[in-house]
Amino acid sequence: MLAQPDGQTPQELAARIRAASDLMGGRETLTVEGTVLVGRPRQIARAALRHEIPLRAVSLQARNQGRPEMAAWLRACARLARSPQGRAALTAVLTD
Numbered sequence: 784m785l786a787q788p789d790g791q792t793p794q795e796l797a798a799r800i801r802a803a804s805d806l807m808g809g810r811e812t813l814t815v816e817g818t819v820l821v822g823r824p825r826q827i828a829r830a831a832l833r834h835e836i837p838l839r840a841v842s843l844q845a846r847n848q849g850r851p852e853m854a855a856w857l858r859a860c861a862r863l864a865r866s867p868q869g870r871a872a873l874t875a876v877l878t879d
Contacts, residue, residue, distance in 0.1 A: 796863050797872035801825070803856050811853065813844045824853055828860050829877040838864060 791799075804824045811827060813820045815836050820827045831841045842857035863869040 793863060793866065793869040793872040797876040800859055800863065801876045807853060807856065813841060813848065815841050815844045824856055825877050828857060
């Protein structure tokens with residue numbers, strides 16, 4: 784299993800991402816690339832992956848809408864999704 788630069792495995796990073804998403808507020812609405820994404824942060828990230836919308840683009844939209852904490856969370860998701868192992872771990876966390 785590959786470790787991330789900070790020494791954490793993709794599964795450990797995914798667990799941290801899940802914990803952070805649980806601390807964020809309620810439902811959000813973001814429009815990215817003509818697609819409206821609605822829900823809690825994990826639902827939005829899951830929908831973006833399903834519609835093949837880059838998580839970096841979703842992060843930028845969250846930042847533009849004044850949600851810096853959600854934007855940072857989405858950037859962490861995007862970094863994790865770069866590797867096949869990371870994407871699998873992220874997908875598992877987003878579907879729980």
